[in-house]
Amino acid sequence: MVKLNENYLKLPGSYLFAEVARRTAAFSAAHPEADIIKLGIGDVTLPLPPACVSALKRAADDMADSSTFMGYGPYEGYAFLREAIVKNDYEPYGVRIGPDELFVSDGAKSDCGNIGDIFSEDCVVAVCDPVYPVYIDANAMAGRAGDWDGRRWTNIVYMPCTGENGFFPELPERVPDLIYLCFPNNPTGMAATKEQLQPWVDYANEHGSVILYDAAYRAYITDPSLPRSIYEIPGAETCAIEFGSFSKTAGFTGTRCGWTVIPRALERGGESLYDMWMRRQSTKFNGTAYVIQRAAEAVYSPEGKEQTAGMIGYYMENARVIRSGLSEAGLETYGGTDSPYIWFRAPGDQDSWSFFDRLLDEAHVVTTPGSGFGPSGEGFIRVTAFGDSARTREAVERIKSML
Numbered sequence: 001m002v003k004l005n006e007n008y009l010k011l012p013g014s015y016l017f018a019e020v021a022r023r024t025a026a027f028s029a030a031h032p033e034a035d036i037i038k039l040g041i042g043d044v045t046l047p048l049p050p051a052c053v054s055a056l057k058r059a060a061d062d063m064a065d066s067s068t069f070m071g072y073g074p075y076e077g078y079a080f081l082r083e084a085i086v087k088n089d090y091e092p093y094g095v096r097i098g099p100d101e102l103f104v105s106d107g108a109k110s111d112c113g114n115i116g117d118i119f120s121e122d123c124v125v126a127v128c129d130p131v132y133p134v135y136i137d138a139n140a141m142a143g144r145a146g147d148w149d150g151r152r153w154t155n156i157v158y159m160p161c162t163g164e165n166g167f168f169p170e171l172p173e174r175v176p177d178l179i180y181l182c183f184p185n186n187p188t189g190m191a192a193t194k195e196q197l198q199p200w201v202d203y204a205n206e207h208g209s210v211i212l213y214d215a216a217y218r219a220y221i222t223d224p225s226l227p228r229s230i231y232e233i234p235g236a237e238t239c240a241i242e243f244g245s246f247s248k249t250a251g252f253t254g255t256r257c258g259w260t261v262i263p264r265a266l267e268r269g270g271e272s273l274y275d276m277w278m279r280r281q282s283t284k285f286n287g288t289a290y291v292i293q294r295a296a297e298a299v300y301s302p303e304g305k306e307q308t309a310g311m312i313g314y315y316m317e318n319a320r321v322i323r324s325g326l327s328e329a330g331l332e333t334y335g336g337t338d339s340p341y342i343w344f345r346a347p348g349d350q351d352s353w354s355f356f357d358r359l360l361d362e363a364h365v366v367t368t369p370g371s372g373f374g375p376s377g378e379g380f381i382r383v384t385a386f387g388d389s390a391r392t393r394e395a396v397e398r399i400k401s402m403l
């Protein structure tokens with residue numbers, strides 16, 4: 001009989017969101033009259049910017065005409081989109097990345113997971129704790145995580161991000177080969193400064209490690225002194241791969257478009273990582289749909305920029321309402337100023353699930369328990385700013401009166 005990839009069989013069930021849904025459904029069944037507000041969602045709710053919808057329709061018309069029809073596109077994405085990303089998301093920040101150092105993809109999640117294909121199965125992987133689960137699970141599937149002991153993977157280097165270190169990891173003692181960093185962070189909502197990132201870049205260059213930098217929330221940075229790209233840090237071009245996404249920037253979660261930057265200067269053992277990823281993509285990926293790349297290009301049109309800024313402003317106003325309301329209620333809150341996530345400590349040393357239950361039972365508000373993102377998330381709760389503004393205000397008022 002065929003042998004299965006046993007690494008998959010070691011994976012614990014995706015417990016977090018299933019358990020949130022289960023408890024919410026149980027509460028709802030017991031209290032059908034309760035008006036439940038969901039502040040747990042990690043998905044955008046506003047529709048696509050009109051500029052993107054128009055571009056999508058124009059591109060659909062291109063496909064209907066033999067003179068403008070597009071078949072297979074370049075593996076690395078169309079030049080029009082790669083050039084637009086470089087011109088708008090890198091050049092203004094002083095980053096000298098060329099369009100020939102960038103791959104368009106169907107989103108950051110696939111790239112964050114698939115990038116492992118070009119690295120050895122023996123690589124040691126480090127992640128922040130709490131963490132976006134994709135980084136760990138994708139490496140567990142590839143056999144890099146060791147065994148699940150009920151709380152942790154035996155071969156993953158967990159880097160605690162807690163109140164004590166300002167939710168920014170310390171350089172680990174055991175030197176990892178691959179280091180996942182994500183700023184602004186999901187779930188903590190904390191952004192990183194250039195001064196915080198510089199030692200990581202120096203460390204990776206010194207040890208030959210590679211930083212895998214997830215910049216999916218870059219558009220939520222409001223403080224102009226904070227870096228939107230790891231390449232704003234000197235030396236990053238020889239040690240970092242960066243992932244970008246239109247999902248949270250422009251509401252593309254269901255439309256699917258992102259990118260990965262691999263600088264030409266990034267080599268290990270004399271091998272170009274750009275060339276290796278090109279080999280991987282040209283074998284296993286046939287590109288992002290032309291119509292989608294046209295829609296993504298429109299994010300950078302004058303109307304697209306104005307519309308996406310409006311969307312982000314809407315979510316960030318929610319974040320401000322949540323953060324200030326929860327602080328007024330006496331909660332210790334983090335994030336929410338350069339990110340759509342607010343991370344707060346459950347009062348009175350309660351664990352994450354106990355306070356989740358209390359918020360559901362008494363305020364009828366659904367959140368996400370921090371412990372679901374890793375052991376160091378215990379005692380915290382994540383709330384998101386992706387909801388409707390009136391409902392968000394209502395939820396915050398309910399939590400304030402509950403406390």
Ligand SMILES: *Cc1c(COP(=O)(O)O)cnc(C)c1O
Nearest residue numbers: 107108109132186216245247258
């Ligand atoms: C939402 C999110 C992404 C975006 O993934 P896509 O596949 O581009 O939709 C990437 N990283 C993190 C941490 C996220 O929360």
